[in-house]
C-alpha cells in the first residue's frame with residue numbers, strides 16, 4: 001500500500017519584534033517593554049539563511065517566512081525572500097503581516113502566497129484577542145494577492161474561546177476567500193497572558209476533521225508543542241497533511257524527535273525528511289553556491305557550524 005507522504009514544516013522566523021505586541025495569547029505581548037528596538041530584535045541574515053540550508057538538507061518544508069511587523073526594510077525583505085528561494089529552489093509563503101499591493105509586487109517573484117493571521121474565526125473573540133490586526137486589513141491584503149495571482153492561506157489557533165459552532169464561519173471564510181491552505185495550532189498558554197489551558201486534543205482534532213471533511217483538497221498543517229507530540233498521529237488521522245511547531249533544531253536527534261517520527265508512522269503516513277539523522281553533506285559547499293557576498297557567506301558558515309553542533313548533541 002502506498003502511504004501518503006507527510007512533511008515537517010518549519011516556520012522560518014525573521015525577528016522577535018512586533019510593533020503590535022498586543023495579541024492576548026502571544027508571547028510578544030509579554031515582551032513589548034523589553035524589546036524596544038525592532039532592529040536589535042531581528043535575526044541576522046546569516047542565521048536565517050543557515051536555518052534555511054539546514055531545513056532544505058533535512059527535508060523540512062519552510063512553512064512560511066514569519067516575523068513581527070517592522071523589523072526589516074522592504075529591500076531587506078526582498079533580499080531574504082530571494083535568497084531563501086535560491087536555497088530551497090521554491091517560492092515561499094509569507095506570514096509577515098499585512099502587505100500592500102506595491103510591497104507584494106516586489107516580493108512576488110519569490111513568493112507563492114500569503115498567510116493571513118486570522119487566528120480566531122469568532123469575530124467577537126477576535127476583536128478582543130487580536131485588537132490591532134483587524135480582519136478588514138487581512139482581507140485587503142488578500143484582494144491584492146488576487147490581483148497579483150498569489151495564493152492565500154490562514155493560521156488558526158484553537159482554544160481561544162471559539163466553539164465548534166464557529167466552524168461554519170471558518171468554512172465560509174475558506175470558500176469565500178478561496179483559501180488554499182490552513183495551519184492549525186492549539187493554544188499554548190504563555191506565562192503573563194490571560195490564557196491558562198491548552199484545549200483538549202479531542203476538540204483540536206475535531207476542527208481538523210471537520211475542515212478535512214468540508215475541503216478534501218485543502219492543504220492542512222497542524223502544529224503541536226513538543227510536550228504534546230502524541231497529538232501528531234491523531235491530527236494526521238484527522239486529516240492534516242503535514243505537521244509543524246516542533247523545535248526541530250533544538251531537539252534534533254533527541255528521544256522526543258524520534259517520537260515525532262514514530263507518531264507520523266502511527267498516523268499512517270510516510271515521513272519525508274529527518275528529525276533524527278544529520279545529513280552527510282558538505283555544508284560549506286551549500287553556502288558557496290549562494291549568490292550572496294563573501295562576508296555573508298563566512299557568517300552563514302559560522303552560524304551553520306553552531307546550529308549543527310547543537311543538532312549533534314541531540
Ligand code: SF4
Nearest residue numbers: 018021022023026028
Ligand atoms: S501580531 Fe503576531 S507577533 Fe505580534 S503580537 Fe500578534 S500574534 Fe504576536
